[in-house]
Amino acid sequence: MWRLARAGAARLPAAAAPAAPLGGPGGWYEWWSQSPPVHWAEGGLAALQASAGLPWWAAIACGAALLRTGVTLPLAAHQCRLLAQLENLQPEIKNLAERLRYEVSVRGKQLGWSEKVASFHYKKNLRRIITELYIRDNCHPFKATLLVWVQVPMWVCVSLALRNCSVGATGSEVFNYFVVF
Known part of the structure; x- marks a missing residue:
């Protein structure tokens, strides 16, 4: 099958040839x-290896430990603090929601609101109250996802840097440092 696909691709005119594949050059x-x-990650690994005089495998392990300690650990502690603040807000939110439900039902009866209109006003005001509590305590739930938004790109960059160092990718000046050991 591969030969057929390759032979078929050879017959395509130059204008109809597909662009570079996703993983290919370009x-x-x-x-x-x-x-x-x-490249910064490559340079950091090379600098760590050069300054500590470690073999490549130990430089990778130390680099991972440094990143986990210097970046991931503080962000994880921040995330835990935010989640604890959110958890501490839950009883207050529950009390405010009960009081708001009562006030909306009383106001709805006074103005003759339907159940749908009363539900709309309840949800709108509850969202406003919860947002005010998040602002007051500076603990919006989206801030708890900061660890993921930092850790995933960091992992991708370090993985690609290790790939560049190990295969001697074009433009990787670091390859010579890792071949020595």
Whole structure:
């Protein structure tokens, strides 16, 4: 099957030939592997290895430990603090929701609101109250996802940097440092 596909591709005119594949030269993978954050990670690994005099495998392990301690640990502690604040807000939110439900039902009876209109006003005001509590305590739930938004790109950059260092990718000056040991 591969031969047939390759033979068929050879018969295509130059104008109809597909662009570079996603993982091939000029694709998004190569672009990302040559990006500045990946080169910074390569340089950091090379600097760690050069300064500590460690073999490549120990430099990788120490680099991972440094990143986990310097970046991930503080963000995880911040996330835990935010989640604890959110959990501490729950009883207050529950009390305010009960009081709001009563006030909306009384106001709805006075103005002759339908159940749908009363429900709309209840939800709208409850969202406003909860947002005010998040602002007061500076603990919006989206802030608890900061760890993921930092850790995933960091993991991708370090993985690509390790790939560049191990295969001697084009533009990777670090390859010579890792071949020595």
